[in-house]
Amino acid sequence: MDKQKPIVAVVGDGIIEPGSTKELLAEELGRRLVDHGYRLLTGGLGGVMAAAARGARGSSCHTSGDIIGILPDDDVVEVNPWIDIALPTGLGHARNSIVAHADAVVAVGGGAGTLSEICFAWLHDRLIIALDCPGWSARVAGAPLDGRRRFETMDDDQVWRAADPAQVLILLEDHLPRYRASLDLS
DSSP: OOSSOOEEEEEEOSSOOTTOHHHHHHHHHHHHHHHTTOEEEEOSSSTHHHHHHHHHHTSTTOOTTSEEEEESSSSSTTOOTTOSEEEEOSOGGGHHHHHTTSSEEEEESOOHHHHHHHHHHHHTTOEEEEESSTTHHHHHTTBOSSSOOSOTTOTTOSEEEESSHHHHHHHHHHHHHHHHHHHTOO
């Protein structure tokens, strides 16, 4: 890995049931990301964002600054307690474009806000991985979002499908160097 830790955004439902599959997936994903040397970026609020941040904080490899929240409002009143760095934007849902500028974006279910983050990530030529769970992540996984060819050197570019957090890590290791090289982010 590079000297600077790659940043992986985890996006998904803002409201989830405690103990739900999405909560467990997001929490495990956050922990595994930090365990493997990534920084976590979320929208900083509840649901999947809070579960991923809680998992990241629970990693034995967590250091201050590993968990970043890009907040939609002008203040940090609603930030979840596991965020290390909270950035209030005052942009509302437009902040989804900032979240989508992470090195990679991983979707866990999600509604319209998650779909916008996936679309922005696609437009910004980012690696996108979608966990196969109910919501937009399952609906867009395994295919390109549209007919454009984002990279001349990648015939297989798509929203990559992952069955679980372990597979997300494999896909990150396999594909993030290619995407970063194509964007000259290395």
